[in-house]
Amino acid sequence: MSFYAFTGAIEQGLVYGLMTLGVFITFRVLDFPDLTVDGSLPLGAAVSAVCITKGINPWLSLLPAMGAGFLAGMITGILTTRLKILHLLASILTMTALYSINIRVMGGRPNVPLITKPTVIGPVRELVSSFGINPWLASSFLFLVLVIVVVAALIWLMRTEFGQALLATGDNPRMITSLGVNTSFTIVVGVGLSNSLVSLCGALVAQNQGTAEVSMGVGTIVAGLASIVVGETLFGGRRIVSKIISVVLGSVIYRLAIAMALSMNFFRPSDLNLITATIVVASLCLPRIKEYFRNRSYRGKNA
Amino acid sequence: MRNLSTFEAPALEAPLAPFAGVSYEKMLEATSLVKYFYRGTVNEVLALDHVDLKVRAGEFVCIIGSNGAGKSTLMGCVSGYSLPDMGTTVLDGKDITMWPEHRRSKLIGRVFQDPLAGTCASMTIEENMALALRRGKPRGFRRGVTKSERELFRASLAKLDLGLETRLTDQVGLLSGGQRQSITLLMATLIKPKLLLLDEHTASLDPKTAELIMKMTRQLVEEERITTLMITHNMQQAITYGHRLIMLHQGRVILDFDSDSKMKLTVRDLLQHFHTAAANGTDGISDRLVLG
Incomplete structure (x- = not known):
């Protein structure tokens, strides 16, 4: 694998780590399989890109992007808790609707180019090269800092009263209801929070690659899930802190694995989805395979 | 024995001695x-x-x-x-x-039939008890478990005499059904x-x-x-x-x-x-x- 492929994978792993954290909140914390993310990732990209073309500071544009993602998540949450639509279906409905909304946000076009516009990465590039470091690495540094900030914020949140209620909502909704928590509320806020992180990721990806596209969200949920599973299998712990950190590491490893596979001549870029599915299956099987071999060795001793 | 469909308050002088x-x-x-x-x-x-x-x-x-x-x-x-x-x-x-x-x-405090229903398996004993301590109260961004609360939990767990007071940071999922039901009962009465x-x-x-x-x-x-x-x-x-x-x-x-x-x-x-x-x-x- 070339230097550029390697650092590119790290960069992708870090920025999509924010998305993975969002997916982690729904899938693992709330036990709420949420496919809204396939729509809220391009939503964040679209909102941020449109803000930038309107002359808004690229850093500032991240706030409306996150807000839009939060709203999208809230809609899925409300469809589930108030209208009692199955969570999976509710999120697919929101995702479908977001496709149209994203095009509307982008003024009726399927993409918004940002090549000539200011982005959050531009100044970092200059800063990095002033230190004599390859400016190619600027995005990786920036995303690393952002990931650390978001991870710290999430760890803090999960230790607050509200965060504990969120964790309990996913673990045992009946119990936490009997302790006075309105689980409809925690689910709506939790799914909103998750999608605001996914939208933040979308906005950063768009600024990094220089364009927001309506199709950039396809496969987000699978990549997020793959990263979570990889992280849990390799680094997983019981505590929420170790879970949060392992999920981000999982995202980086996942992108590295993809880059490695694609660097072999045998694979083509269009094989990406096949590779992703194989990685998820392998990670899901790993604990069982480990257990099988452990049991076999015990049996050997008893015989 | 009386028929409840014609419930009358018991006479005030009725002795209730054993159940003062x-x-x-x-x-x-x-x-x-x-x-x-x-x-x-x-x-x-x-x-x-x-x-x-x-x-x-x-x-x-x-x-x-x-x-x-x-x-x-x-x-x-x-x-x-x-x-x-x-x-x-x-x-x-x-x-x-x-x-x-x-x-x-x-x-209302509640204990369910299923001994696993009253606690969160993935959370620790102290986290579960802290959730119960906030029953019916708004939950904001203060710490989920505080130091002084930990002392309170330790003291009330000690009353159970199950040795749980030394396991505050153990996950509840590691405990037996009986231990979990004891904790649920304690949690239901933590605030009267x-x-x-x-x-x-x-x-x-x-x-x-x-x-x-x-x-x-x-x-x-x-x-x-x-x-x-x-x-x-x-x-x-x-x-x-x-x-x-x-x-x-x-x-x-x-x-x-x-x-x-x-x-x-x-x-x-x-x-x-x-x-x-x-x-x-x-x-x-x-x-x-x-x-x-």
Whole structure:
């Protein structure tokens, strides 16, 4: 694998780590399989890109992007808790609707180019090269800092009263209801929070690659899930802190694995989805395979 | 024994000596509760048929009845798990009939039949107890577990004498069903509830653990004089514990023993009542049954 492929994978792993954290909140914390993310990732990209073309500071544009993602998540949450639509279906409905909304946000076009516009990465590039470091690495540094900030914020949140209620909502909704928590509320806020992180990721990806596209969200949920599973299998712990950190590491490893596979001549870029599915299956099987071999060795001793 | 459908407050001079602490102040007042399931279909079931139940502050009431008698539905209407089709539920002077479940929890502590249902397996003992300590309170961005709370949890766990006070940061999922049920019971009474609902909370435990939990229940309830409703299928338990025993059958309260008459009861008597009630079928309650 070339230097550029390697650092590119790290960069992708870090920025999509924010998305993975969002997916982690729904899938693992709330036990709420949420496919809204396939729509809220391009939503964040679209909102941020449109803000930038309107002359808004690229850093500032991240706030409306996150807000839009939060709203999208809230809609899925409300469809589930108030209208009692199955969570999976509710999120697919929101995702479908977001496709149209994203095009509307982008003024009726399927993409918004940002090549000539200011982005959050531009100044970092200059800063990095002033230190004599390859400016190619600027995005990786920036995303690393952002990931650390978001991870710290999430760890803090999960230790607050509200965060504990969120964790309990996913673990045992009946119990936490009997302790006075309105689980409809925690689910709506939790799914909103998750999608605001996914939208933040979308906005950063768009600024990094220089364009927001309506199709950039396809496969987000699978990549997020793959990263979570990889992280849990390799680094997983019981505590929420170790879970949060392992999920981000999982995202980086996942992108590295993809880059490695694609660097072999045998694979083509269009094989990406096949590779992703194989990685998820392998990670899901790993604990069982480990257990099988452990049991076999015990049996050997008893015989 | 008296017929509850013509409930009268007991005479004030009635001695309650062995159960001092029961006041005459009404705590729970369920009036004419009606609940249908599958209403308007061939499967229509009348689960509660104008049930009246008045419970005084500090009273410990055992509820028995065969499967489908309406015990759980009655408790559901009190806890907010299900809402009645008719009637009112007043708790501590507040009409809670239509309150959502999470709002009532400010007033009500609960322990479920499933020993795993009352705690979060993936969270630690102290986190679970901290959740319970905030029952009915708004949850903001303050710390989920504080240092001073930890001391409180350690002290109350020590009372259980199960050695759990040294395992505050262990995940609850690592504990046995009995240990988890003990913690649930402790959690339900951590802040004194206006009403404690015990829904067959020893039914899924082995006899020894069940006895331990019942002892703990009695200790906690009597210490704090908590008004309690306990559903049980264990007749001996129903006779031994509490100040009052009521029997439900086909959605009605058919028997109501106060503490004096309850003390004279035997398991055989109760079984006899069960059979009589069952034999009476859907025709309601005969005078013989009501008058005993």
